[in-house]
Amino acid sequence: MVLPAVGASLLLAGCTFEQSALHPAGRDAQELSGLTWFMFAGAVVVWAIVMGVTVYAVLGRKRRRTERFADLFILGGGVAFPTVGLAILLVYGLSLLPNWTSAQAPGLRVHVQAEQYWWRFAYELPDGSRVETANELHLPNDVTAEFVLTSTDVIHSFWIPALGGKMDLIPGRTNLLRLTPTKAGTYRGVCAEFCGPSHTFMAFPVVVHDADGYASWLAAEQAPATSGSELFAASGCAACHTIRGVAETGKVGPDLTHFGRRSTIGAATLVNTRENLLAWLADPQRIKPGAAMPGFASLPETDRAAIADYLMGLK
Numbered sequence: 001m002v003l004p005a006v007g008a009s010l011l012l013a014g015c016t017f018e019q020s021a022l023h024p025a026g027r028d029a030q031e032l033s034g035l036t037w038f039m040f041a042g043a044v045v046v047w048a049i050v051m052g053v054t055v056y057a058v059l060g061r062k063r064r065r066t067e068r069f070a071d072l073f074i075l076g077g078g079v080a081f082p083t084v085g086l087a088i089l090l091v092y093g094l095s096l097l098p099n100w101t102s103a104q105a106p107g108l109r110v111h112v113q114a115e116q117y118w119w120r121f122a123y124e125l126p127d128g129s130r131v132e133t134a135n136e137l138h139l140p141n142d143v144t145a146e147f148v149l150t151s152t153d154v155i156h157s158f159w160i161p162a163l164g165g166k167m168d169l170i171p172g173r174t175n176l177l178r179l180t181p182t183k184a185g186t187y188r189g190v191c192a193e194f195c196g197p198s199h200t201f202m203a204f205p206v207v208v209h210d211a212d213g214y215a216s217w218l219a220a221e222q223a224p225a226t227s228g229s230e231l232f233a234a235s236g237c238a239a240c241h242t243i244r245g246v247a248e249t250g251k252v253g254p255d256l257t258h259f260g261r262r263s264t265i266g267a268a269t270l271v272n273t274r275e276n277l278l279a280w281l282a283d284p285q286r287i288k289p290g291a292a293m294p295g296f297a298s299l300p301e302t303d304r305a306a307i308a309d310y311l312m313g314l315k
């Protein structure tokens with residue numbers, strides 16, 4: 001019974017947020033989709049000409065063509081046409097460069113560390129301190145965000161198609177990517193570089209807020225948890241997970257301080273419901289092969305239920 005339920009949630013998780021480069025909601029994505037449609041239109045014109053000439057060659061009246069016509073045809077179609085076509089494309093492509101977000105000064109910095117198979121997000125505050133969270137990105141609309149991208153295990157890639165281009169996270173390197181959202185909404189980000197068996201379960205919702213919505217999200221995220229749980233500590237969860245204000249030593253897994261506010265479990269693998277959380281706690285490996293969290297099927301069911309209720313309550 002668990003598997004069909006999990007399957008349905010997977011599908012839901014896949015459809016809830018838009019993941020499309022053709023429905024841009026960011027400055028770079030807008031430019032990229034403009035370029036895509038421009039190239040597509042050009043390709044259609046070239047295809048139509050080639051097809052037209054092919055049909056003419058096969059079905060057209062058979063009359064002898066002069067050598068002069070053949071020379072002109074080769075020079076025109078083989079040299080002049082590609083030169084002009086590619087020049088237009090080059091000029092258009094270069095004209096887009098000044099609009100690129102990388103040229104904008106950032107108004108916000110988020111440190112992103114990719115891990116097999118989830119995302120550590122840390123928001124840099126004006127005083128330099130950081131608010132850590134995981135697996136769900138929140139951004140203010142119309143503000144250029146700079147992402148500081150690192151990885152500690154293998155190469156991953158950070159991609160939010162609705163906002164712009166992607167950038168790899170490479171062990172031993174720090175890469176920078178700037179994106180400017182232009183439309184409030186919820187989008188889907190993904191890991192775009194194969195990183196292991198659960199690569200496909202390494203996604204994240206991206207919520208773009210208006211300025212007030214973002215400020216109140218950040219203020220709530222910054223606050224420590226309001227309650228602790230004996231069971232959470234006693235069951236060994238605190239060895240890997242931090243809940244700020246309650247248990248702050250676990251650094252292996254995602255920060256769970258406000259887990260109850262996240263919309264998904266396991267980096268957009270499951271919708272965040274009590275039922276799915278219980279399935280996750282019992283056997284994460286079954287849901288996400290290779291995930292670096294052990295299963296807790298050995299805990300009494302009542303303990304798991306109590307821990308799930310506690311985590312869901314961390315708003």
Ligand SMILES: [Cu+2]
Pocket residue numbers: 114115117155156157191192193194195199202
């Ligand atoms: Cu990855």
